[in-house]
Amino acid sequence: MPRPERHDVLIVGAGVAGLSAALWLRDFGLDALLLEEATQPGGQLHEIHAPIPNYLLAFGWDGRRFAGQALNDARSAALRILVGEPVARVAARGRLVERSGGDRFSGRAILIATGLRRRGLGVPGEAALVGRGVSHSANRDRERYAGKPVLVVGGGTAAVEDALLCAESGSDVTLLHRSARFRARSDFLARARAHPKIRIVAGAVVTELVGVERLEAVRYRTRGASAVREVAVAAIFIRIGWEPRTEKLRGVVRLDRAGYVKAGVGGVTSAPGFYAAGDVCSPRWPSIANAAGQGAAAAWEIARSLGRLPR
Numbered sequence: 001m002p003r004p005e006r007h008d009v010l011i012v013g014a015g016v017a018g019l020s021a022a023l024w025l026r027d028f029g030l031d032a033l034l035l036e037e038a039t040q041p042g043g044q045l046h047e048i049h050a051p052i053p054n055y056l057l058a059f060g061w062d063g064r065r066f067a068g069q070a071l072n073d074a075r076s077a078a079l080r081i082l083v084g085e086p087v088a089r090v091a092a093r094g095r096l097v098e099r100s101g102g103d104r105f106s107g108r109a110i111l112i113a114t115g116l117r118r119r120g121l122g123v124p125g126e127a128a129l130v131g132r133g134v135s136h137s138a139n140r141d142r143e144r145y146a147g148k149p150v151l152v153v154g155g156g157t158a159a160v161e162d163a164l165l166c167a168e169s170g171s172d173v174t175l176l177h178r179s180a181r182f183r184a185r186s187d188f189l190a191r192a193r194a195h196p197k198i199r200i201v202a203g204a205v206v207t208e209l210v211g212v213e214r215l216e217a218v219r220y221r222t223r224g225a226s227a228v229r230e231v232a233v234a235a236i237f238i239r240i241g242w243e244p245r246t247e248k249l250r251g252v253v254r255l256d257r258a259g260y261v262k263a264g265v266g267g268v269t270s271a272p273g274f275y276a277a278g279d280v281c282s283p284r285w286p287s288i289a290n291a292a293g294q295g296a297a298a299a300w301e302i303a304r305s306l307g308r309l310p311r
């Protein structure tokens with residue numbers, strides 16, 4: 001087996017956290033390689049379709065513009081980014097990282113910046129119908145289903161907001177939540193309860209998505225009832241939260257119960273030479289500002305540990 005390609009620092013994930021760290025590492029004269037699964041760097045920025053109301057210097061931009069500028073910055077700084085293949089294995093021994101195609105890399109330090117993904121339902125039919133009726137964003141997709149019946153799953157603000165958006169686009173909306181208690185903003189919930197085009201089904205879980213070419217119906221079971229019900233819909237919007245992308249890190253660094261990397265100041269983790277930054281270790285403040293700041297802080301800490309800065 002060929003020897004792994006060696007670098008000072010490997011960064012897994014080229015979202016805001018990974019890119020911010022890479023800029024600082026370059027500034028400290030370290031050789032950093034970014035490994036990104038998607039075909040474009042930017043991570044969640046690509047999913048922000050509304051104006052960003054809370055980040056300095058990009059106030060009012062949408063995520064696409066922000067991601068475009070980030071890519072320009074990465075090019076101007078000549079950052080090294082390999083895109084289009086996920087990291088499939090991470091090993092603490094030898095600080096090794098392997099991409100799904102088999103390329104192997106080793107780093108004197110490894111920065112985990114893999115962010116979050118939207119949580120799925122994990123039911124039959126879901127994976128096959130993504131993009132063909134299965135969506136995670138009414139903001140982006142509701143016009144495709146305007147006037148058609150849709151179902152929104154979830155009990156938080158995002159779910160209730162999506163139900164309102166779809167209803168305002170003329171759809172008959174079923175808002176389905178597994179509990180009787182909604183965590184959504186009370187003003188949104190009050191509007192949804194009063195909306196003539198929204199029907200709320202509480203205490204129910206989705207069991208299956210039905211359709212061949214496209215989604216045709218959603219099956220669900222109400223708690224305490226054995227019968228499975230079915231509602232015909234053109235789309236389902238799944239808004240049941242986010243989960244950290246840490247499945248490749250189990251047994252490598254310590255994770256909390258929800259799967260987030262446990263990281264201290266400067267992104268230091270439980271494994272020597274492993275650092276984390278951004279949403280993957282920040283369940284309490286997932287944001288662009290935090291990702292950029294934590295990426296920078298981790299880069300400083302790594303530079304210190306590799307002797308580029310005084311301790």
Ligand SMILES: Cc1cc2nc3c(=O)[nH]c(=O)nc-3n(C[C@H](O)[C@H](O)[C@H](O)COP(=O)(O)OP(=O)(O)OC[C@H]3O[C@@H](n4cnc5c(N)ncnc54)[C@H](O)[C@@H]3O)c2cc1C
Nearest residue numbers: 013015016017037043044087114115116278279286287288
């Ligand atoms: C709809 C929406 C609206 C938002 N609005 C705002 C807002 O107004 N203000 C704000 O501050 N924040 C907002 N955010 C949050 C903000 O976008 C994120 O907090 C921030 O972008 C997180 O950056 P990150 O680098 O930590 O993670 P991510 O952006 O999740 O990037 C992680 C990267 O790692 C890659 N990756 C994951 N696993 C692997 C692997 N195995 N191999 C290789 N690569 C991998 C992913 O493809 C991704 O590119 C919003 C997010 C969304 C989705």
